[in-house]
Amino acid sequence: MTVWTPTDDGFADLTSHDTFVNGAPHNTFARLRRDDPVHWTDWDGGEGFWSITRHADISEMNRQPQVFSSARGIRMEDQTYEEYLARRTFQETDPPEHMMTRIKVAKAFSKPVIAEFENDIRKLCDDILDVALQKGAFDATKDIARQLPMQMLGRILGLPEEDLPWLVEKGDALIANTDPDFTDHVLDKMTTDEFRMMPFNSPAGAELYSYAKDLMARKDAAGDTSGVLHLILQPAKDGSVITEEEFRNFFCLLVAAGNDTTRYSIAAGIQAMCHQPELLGQMQSEDIWDTAPDEIIRWATPAIYFRRTATQDVEMHGKTIREGDKVLYWWSSANRDDTVFDDPFRVNLKRTPNKHLSFGQGGPHVCLGMWLARLEVRVLFQELAKRITSIEANGPHKFLRSNFVGGIKELPVKVVAK
Amino acid sequence: MKVTWKLPDGGEIAADVKDGINMMEAAVANNVPNVIGECGGNLSCATCHVYVDPDWMGKTGAADEFEDAMLDVAEAPRQDNSRLSCQITASADLDGLVLIVPEV
Ligand code: HEM
Numbered sequence: 001m002t003v004w005t006p007t008d009d010g011f012a013d014l015t016s017h018d019t020f021v022n023g024a025p026h027n028t029f030a031r032l033r034r035d036d037p038v039h040w041t042d043w044d045g046g047e048g049f050w051s052i053t054r055h056a057d058i059s060e061m062n063r064q065p066q067v068f069s070s071a072r073g074i075r076m077e078d079q080t081y082e083e084y085l086a087r088r089t090f091q092e093t094d095p096p097e098h099m100m101t102r103i104k105v106a107k108a109f110s111k112p113v114i115a116e117f118e119n120d121i122r123k124l125c126d127d128i129l130d131v132a133l134q135k136g137a138f139d140a141t142k143d144i145a146r147q148l149p150m151q152m153l154g155r156i157l158g159l160p161e162e163d164l165p166w167l168v169e170k171g172d173a174l175i176a177n178t179d180p181d182f183t184d185h186v187l188d189k190m191t192t193d194e195f196r197m198m199p200f201n202s203p204a205g206a207e208l209y210s211y212a213k214d215l216m217a218r219k220d221a222a223g224d225t226s227g228v229l230h231l232i233l234q235p236a237k238d239g240s241v242i243t244e245e246e247f248r249n250f251f252c253l254l255v256a257a258g259n260d261t262t263r264y265s266i267a268a269g270i271q272a273m274c275h276q277p278e279l280l281g282q283m284q285s286e287d288i289w290d291t292a293p294d295e296i297i298r299w300a301t302p303a304i305y306f307r308r309t310a311t312q313d314v315e316m317h318g319k320t321i322r323e324g325d326k327v328l329y330w331w332s333s334a335n336r337d338d339t340v341f342d343d344p345f346r347v348n349l350k351r352t353p354n355k356h357l358s359f360g361q362g363g364p365h366v367c368l369g370m371w372l373a374r375l376e377v378r379v380l381f382q383e384l385a386k387r388i389t390s391i392e393a394n395g396p397h398k399f400l401r402s403n404f405v406g407g408i409k410e411l412p413v414k415v416v417a418k
Numbered sequence: 419m420k421v422t423w424k425l426p427d428g429g430e431i432a433a434d435v436k437d438g439i440n441m442m443e444a445a446v447a448n449n450v451p452n453v454i455g456e457c458g459g460n461l462s463c464a465t466c467h468v469y470v471d472p473d474w475m476g477k478t479g480a481a482d483e484f485e486d487a488m489l490d491v492a493e494a495p496r497q498d499n500s501r502l503s504c505q506i507t508a509s510a511d512l513d514g515l516v517l518i519v520p521e522v
Contacts, residue, residue: 059458062458063458063459063460065460095460095461096484098462099461099462099484102462103484103487103488106462106464106487106488106491107490107491110464110490110491110492110493111493112493359456361456361457361458362456362457362458363457363458363460363462364457364458364460364461364462365462366456366457366458366460366462366463370456
């Protein structure tokens with residue numbers, strides 16, 4: 001039994017956000033993996049691009065940043081050099097420059113440092129679940145999944161509690177900028193160039209910029225050296241200091257990356273519990289917690305793709321990728337590749353090994369927040385499973401309108417609390 | 419070259435590794451536990467942390483500044499013989515290398 005059977009006709013338009021409103025077009029990905037693993041798409045919204053869909057190919061390419069660079073954009077959309085300079089974060093740099101920033105923040109997001117937050121996370125989960133579960137029937141994305149990640153990120157960054165709801169909202173507008181439910185400025189429907197220089201092409205990015213700047217000033221004034229934000233202001237080994245622009249972009253990156261990716265992992269896990277009722281029992285009585293978080297995150301694949309740009313001509317599977325061509329790694333496809341995953345459309349909480357690529361594993365940009373995300377997912381599901389005797393869908397769920405962020409934005413459920 | 423990983427449970431895994439392959443790739447290919455290599459050998463994750471058997475430290479050389487910084491990020495405690503195994507590449511003069519896999 002599969003949990004969810006894709007319904008696309010196998011020839012979906014990957015450039016269209018509307019394609020993704022029923023979930024990722026997995027029939028199309030399956031066809032591309034089989035017949036056309038290096039697939040060219042012409043696009044009227046910009047330069048065309050190559051799609052890489054096999055797990056093995058993505059893994060091989062991702063570890064070669066010198067050939068497939070992140071420094072010319074990481075989304076399907078083209079960007080000019082000026083836009084790149086105005087908006088870029090260290091996610092849009094290549095080694096060794098990438099490393100200079102990443103080492104400043106790596107410690108703060110490392111597994112041992114993050115592990116210290118487990119009790120905080122459990123406490124937050126307690127509070128969130130107490131409120132949600134007593135309703136009996138509710139939207140699990142809104143009432144559970146949406147709450148935890150931002151509150152937790154706020155703690156790690158050392159942000160004031162009262163700022164968190166505002167940040168959740170801005171984070172949503174920033175990243176889900178192609179879904180009208182989340183922003184008034186639906187990206188692909190805009191005709192002006194007004195927002196092109198802003199981070200994530202969004203006015204919310206501009207607001208987050210100025211928040212970050214004020215925050216820094218406040219922290220400096222108070223001599224507050226706690227949290228990650230301070231860490232990245234330290235001079236690098238070569239004495240260079242992060243510029244204000246880089247800093248603001250990094251702050252936006254954290255808000256965007258740490259917010260809805262984790263949220264949609266939680267949502268996808270709850271969706272799976274509704275469709276595979278045996279999962280709840282396993283969570284309650286079996287030893288699955290070393291493997292379950294990664295399986296839930298594989299199932300979710302909240303980051304559908306990221307882009308690279310070829311720095312030289314490359315021959316692959318009979319095609320020639322030319323220098324300057326855009327190349328998309330479709331993590332979403334890799335995570336359903338049946339040459340790597342048995343029964344990929346089924347959630348198997350004990351899946352071992354689980355070489356999913358949800359975090360962009362295998363390359364220098366592998367998710368900085370992966371230990372935090374895994375911990376949040378583990379604790380949330382441990383606490384949820386403890387508190388309920390059943391969970392079921394209470395109506396159809398709805399996916400986000402985005403070919404970049406994969407997520408269930410509405411997930412009506414009914415629970416029986418213990 | 420031949421390499422041996424000493425495991426936390428007292429066991430050992432030995433393998434022949436071709437020149438040019440790094441010790442993270444070799445460990446992953448031989449299912450050595452606790453050596454993961456999440457960043458593909460790009461010095462971004464520290465999940466391939468190992469201890470070099472003290473007898474071999476002279477031969478494997480020292481960590482450069484990036485590796486040095488990333489060793490602070492590793493899960494198991496850092497020691498003088500800590501290395502990220504993606505930064506040690508198989509070559510004839512490392513034949514017989516012994517790596518100690520940390521407990522995580
Ligand atoms: C399940 C949740 C998450 C998923 C699926 C996810 C996914 C990803 C992916 C695929 C990348 C690699 C992009 C590339 O290769 O270009 C990435 C990078 C990144 N993620 Fe996450 N992420 C998650 C949670 C988080 C959290 C909680 C944070 C921070 C608090 C975070 C911060 C970052 C940052 C800063 C990068 C850029 C790293 C670099 O370029 O070196 N992520 N993430």
